[in-house]
Each structure stands twice: as structure tokens, then as C-alpha cells.
Amino acid sequence: MLMDEFTVFLVSVLAIHCVLLFFDVVFKSCSHYPYLYFLNKTGLEVKPFQIQLFTTAFNRQIQKWGAKRPRLLAAWFNAGKYVTIVTMPMAVLLILHTTVTALRSSIHYTKSTVVVELLVPGWNLPTSDFAYYFVSLVISIVVHEMGHAVAAVREDVHLIGFSAVLFFVIPVMVTHIDPLDLLPYSRRLRIYCAGVWHNIFLALMAAVVATTLPWLLYPFFDFGTGVQVEHLIEGSPFVAEGGLILGDKIVQIDHCPVRGITSWQDCIDQAMRAPVTAGFCIPHNFIEEHDETIPAKHVSESQVECCGSNSPRHLCFEYVGTEDEPLPLPQHSCLLARKVVDLSAQTCHQVSDCPSSLHCFRPSLDNSSKLVLIRRTSGPVVLYLGNPADVYHSVTVTDFINIYKYLPSSLPDGLTKLCQYVTLLSSGLAILNVIPCFYFDGQYIMRAVTEMFAGKRIPSDTARQAVSLCITMLGTLMLVVYVLVMAINSY
Known part of the structure; x- marks a missing residue:
């Protein structure tokens, strides 16, 4: 069995890690001076399945940011401190609720709506979105660590540098600062909470951009007036002559107007649910002039064949009349489908739907099978004979219609998807880091909060540390149980 592209990518990354580790071990064992000089100069370090880079290149810029507008920064990080403290119990309740809900659904074998779910490409995310996932994760992590760094500089704490680590394919970043033991706990909290606060703000901004993107891109892309064909599956009938073309603007399916992807899906669903294909109102003389009927035969209970095999563009049309009236025309007529569609401006399901001068066929x-009419702004109507579900699976469309042809239609969809991933991952990092758990920001936030709010009620420093430690252990246990339940529940 051939491996898919994502598996090939993971195998390639594994091979690169192994090759880098091999050369690292060889060059270090040989005391290869140029290689050792390169590692020392760049701050690069190679370990099993991880590559670490330490840098001070951004320290000067961070120092400038932390020194500008000190009052505004103080208000900003104070707001972040209070928002983060309020978010902590909400995040704990959210994780507990998700864990309990997932446990109930696994025990009773019922589906449930998961509130907080781990996002892993190839597991519960399409592998084709890995690039969006990786870029969004990098953006979220960088914004998180920049929050800690700027807050530390604002509190006159020395910034040592940054470590960027790639654990196999997962990026991680760490801000290195001097110890905070001499700072009051209120000032420590501003530094501890800055990362979570920046993630919350980033998630909100990304959600706003994703929502307002149609208006932001309006001078270049139209929105809400139809859908544009972005991709056609190779070998689909829509690629053939008379089918759809990349860039076509679709405005109607049968007589259902298409305004966006939602209405596109609704119109396809409506075509699938229709009991029969609608008929067409045709004049008497058209039938007499274009009828190419051969002796009719029943193919199935509901289908009659009255066209020869040499007439692939013709369809057998059945006259729709009433039982008590004589047939003014043959019961079945073989007609060119496109001419019928182009001639008829009105559809019908019964005789009364057509004017008295026209007949319903x-x-x-x-x-x-259904005869699906796909109307576009340029070009003739596309006729598709088959299951309407094939339209949905064979044609990829976008809400954004490029006004200028040189602009790719995939650009706004890519920006929207990136903003959506940034919203998900940045808010997820905020929830994860605010929970009182070892090695996360929540551990230090809980310690500082305990000291600030329990200092008078619990005079003993050892007792306050014990309270903070117990809460952190419970938070860590809760997070471990959550991960295990979500992992088990996914299978």
C-alpha cells in the first residue's frame, strides 16, 4: 500500500533528524573545530529528535518595546493579570466538563459535543491542513513568549534570550529571564500572566479578522453573490466539454439561488431530496419538429428509454397530463436536452404549472438520477445527469469571487483558514497554560495568587506553599486524565 503524503512527510522529517544527529555525534567525537565553532556561534544544539536554537538577536528590540509608553504597558499587563486570574477557574471547569462529557459518551456509546478537544493532524485534523496548523502554532507560541519577554522588561527584569526548540515536528519556544525572587508577587503576576493574556487577545483578533475578512477584501473579492469554482476533481464529468471551468461563478442550481457555500450545500441537498426532476414547459411545435423517438421500452419501473444509443445528448421526456384528458402529444418524446432547457423559461410538476399554450414534459x-441545472454568470447552463451528491464531491467552491483575475481565489480562503486555526490554537494554548499544572504558567500563577490572597489568612510560608503545591498536583492530575480520556475516546 502506498503511503500518503503526510506519512511520507513524517518519515522524511524522521530521516532528517537521524542524519543530523549522526553527523552531530561524528563531528563532536572528532572535535571538528569548524562544526564546534558553528554551534557556539549560532547557539544551535542537536539532540535526539529535537533541534534547539538559543538566540539573543531579539533582545534589543524587546528592550525598546518594553521601555516605550511605560504607563500604557502597565495598564495593559494589569488588565492581562486580572483577565488571566478570572480565566483560570473557567478553564478548569471547561476541562472538567469536557472530561466528564467524554467519559459519559464512551460509557454509554453516545456521541456528544466536545467542548475542548486536542487538535492533532492526521488524528482529528485533515493532514492537508498541517501547514496551517504549524504556522498557526508558531504564531501563537511566539506571541505568547513575546508577552512574557515584554512584561519582564517592563518590570526591569533582565532578558537573557530565547530558545526555539523543534520536537520532531512540534515547535516550542522558551523565554529566558533572570529569577524573579526579589520581585513582589503582584509584579511577578504581570509577567506570569502576560503569555496567556497575549494568547487570549490574539485569538480574539484572529476571530474578528476571520469574520470581517469579506469586508476587508471587498475591493478585490466579491462575497455573497454566488460561489466560484476553485477545483474540479480529475476525471469528473464536469471537466468534460460543456462542463464547468475553474473560475466560473455559479449563481443557481436548478431554481435554487446560490449566495455562498451554505446556500450551495442547501441547493444540492434540495436537489437530492426532490422526489423527481422538475419538468419543462414546451410548445407543441417544438415537440413536432425535434422529436426523435424510437419504440419506447421500460428500463425500470420509473424509467422509460425512447432514445437510441447514438443520441447521447438526447433524453427521453415524459408528457405530464391528467388522467381524464386525451393525450394531445406522444406519451414519450426523445428531445435534445440542451435545447429543451434553453427554450423553457419555466419548470413544472403538473399541467397547471404551464400556460395553456405550453405542455409539461x-x-x-x-x-x-436527476437532471441538475447549474447556472453560471458566463457560459451556457451546465447540465448534469446523475446523483446530485456528485456535484458536491466533484466541485470545490469558494465564497470569495475574485474581481481581478490575477488574484488567486485561494488567497482569502487560506487567510480565513489561517485565522481560524490561530483562534483555535491560541485559545487552546491560553487554556492549557492557565491551568495550575507543573511546567506550565499556571503553576507559577497559582503560587503568586496564593501568596497574594492567602498571605494574611495563612501566615506560614510553608503552609501557603503546600496549598499551592496541592492545587498544582490536582491540576496536573486533571490534565493527565483529560488527555487520556480524549485519546481513548477517539478510538
Whole structure:
């Protein structure tokens, strides 16, 4: 069995890690001076399945940011401190609720809506979105650590540098600062809470951008007036002559107006649910001039074939009349489908739907097939004979319609998806870091909060440390149980 692209990518990354580790061990064992000089100069370090880079290149810029507008920064990080403290119990309750809900659904074998879910490419995310996932994760981590760094500089704490680590394919970043033992706990909290606060703000901004993107891109992309064909599956019938073309603007399916992807899906669903294909109002003389009927035969209970095999563009149409009136025309007529569609401006399901001068004819098809009319702003109507679900699976469309052809239609969709991933991952990092758990910001936030709010009630420093430690242990246990439950519940 051939491996998919994502598996090939993971294997390639594993091979690169192994090669780098091999050369690192060889060069270090040989005391290869140029290689050792390179590692010392760049701050690069190679370890099993991880690559670490320490840098001070951004220290000067961070110092400038932390020194500008000190009152505004103090208000900013004070707001972050209070928002983070309020967020902590909410995050704990959210994780507990998700864990209990997932446990109930696994025990009773019922599906439930998961409030907080781990996002892992290839597990519960499409592997095709890995690039968006990786970039969004990097942005969220960088913004988080920049929050700690700027807050530390604002509190006159020395910034040592940054460590960027790539654990296999997962990026991690760490801010190195001097110890905070001499700072009051209120000032420590501003530094501890800055990362979570920046993640919350980033998630909100990304959500706002994703929501307002149609208006932000309006001078270049139209929105809400149809959908644009972005991709056609190779070998689909829509690629053939008379089918769709990349860039086509679709405005209607049958007589259902298309304004966006939601209405596009609704119109396809409506076509699938229709019991039969609608008929067409046709004049008497058109039938007489274009009828190419051969002796009719029943193909199935609902389908009659009256066209020859040499007429692939013709369809057998059945006359729709009443039982008590004589047939003014043949029961079945073989007509060119496109001419019928182009001629008829009105559809029908019964005789009364057509004017008195016209007759109602509908395609004679089996129950699973429909004649789907896809109308676009340029070019003739696209006729598709088959299951309407094939339209959804074969044609990829976008809400954004490029006004200028040189602008790729994938650009706004890519920006929207990136903003959505930033919203998810940045808010997820905020929730994860604010929980009182070892090695996360929540551990230090809980210690500082305990000292600030329990200092008078619990005079003993050892007792306050014990309270903080117990809460952190419970938070760590809760997070471990959550991860295990989510992992088990996914299978």
C-alpha cells in the first residue's frame, strides 16, 4: 500500500533528524573545530529528535518595546493579570466538563459535543491542513513568549534570550529571564500572566479578522453573490466539454439561488431530496419538429428509454397530463436536452404549472438520477445527469469571487483558514497554560495568587506553599486524565 503524503512527510522529517544527529555525534567525537565553532556561534544544539536554537538577536528590540509608553504597558499587563486570574477557574471547569462529557459518551456509546478537544493532524485534523496548523502554532507560541519577554522588561527584569526548540515536528519556544525572587508577587503576576493574556487577545483578533475578512477584501473579492469554482476533481464529468471551468461563478442550481457555500450545500441537498426532476414547459411545435423517438421500452419501473444509443445528448421526456384528458402529444418524446432547457423559461410538476399554450414534459429517469441545472454568470447552463451528491464531491467552491483575475481565489480562503486555526490554537494554548499544572504558567500563577490572597489568612510560608503545591498536583492530575480520556475516546 502506498503511503500518503503526510506519512511520507513524517518519515522524511524522521530521516532528517537521524542524519543530523549522526553527523552531530561524528563531528563532536572528532572535535571538528569548524562544526564546534558553528554551534557556539549560532547557539544551535542537536539532540535526539529535537533541534534547539538559543538566540539573543531579539533582545534589543524587546528592550525598546518594553521601555516605550511605560504607563500604557502597565495598564495593559494589569488588565492581562486580572483577565488571566478570572480565566483560570473557567478553564478548569471547561476541562472538567469536557472530561466528564467524554467519559459519559464512551460509557454509554453516545456521541456528544466536545467542548475542548486536542487538535492533532492526521488524528482529528485533515493532514492537508498541517501547514496551517504549524504556522498557526508558531504564531501563537511566539506571541505568547513575546508577552512574557515584554512584561519582564517592563518590570526591569533582565532578558537573557530565547530558545526555539523543534520536537520532531512540534515547535516550542522558551523565554529566558533572570529569577524573579526579589520581585513582589503582584509584579511577578504581570509577567506570569502576560503569555496567556497575549494568547487570549490574539485569538480574539484572529476571530474578528476571520469574520470581517469579506469586508476587508471587498475591493478585490466579491462575497455573497454566488460561489466560484476553485477545483474540479480529475476525471469528473464536469471537466468534460460543456462542463464547468475553474473560475466560473455559479449563481443557481436548478431554481435554487446560490449566495455562498451554505446556500450551495442547501441547493444540492434540495436537489437530492426532490422526489423527481422538475419538468419543462414546451410548445407543441417544438415537440413536432425535434422529436426523435424510437419504440419506447421500460428500463425500470420509473424509467422509460425512447432514445437510441447514438443520441447521447438526447433524453427521453415524459408528457405530464391528467388522467381524464386525451393525450394531445406522444406519451414519450426523445428531445435534445440542451435545447429543451434553453427554450423553457419555466419548470413544472403538473399541467397547471404551464400556460395553456405550453405542455409539461419531464425527463424519464430512475429514482437515483436527476437532471441538475447549474447556472453560471458566463457560459451556457451546465447540465448534469446523475446523483446530485456528485456535484458536491466533484466541485470545490469558494465564497470569495475574485474581481481581478490575477488574484488567486485561494488567497482569502487560506487567510480565513489561517485565522481560524490561530483562534483555535491560541485559545487552546491560553487554556492549557492557565491551568495550575507543573511546567506550565499556571503553576507559577497559582503560587503568586496564593501568596497574594492567602498571605494574611495563612501566615506560614510553608503552609501557603503546600496549598499551592496541592492545587498544582490536582491540576496536573486533571490534565493527565483529560488527555487520556480524549485519546481513548477517539478510538
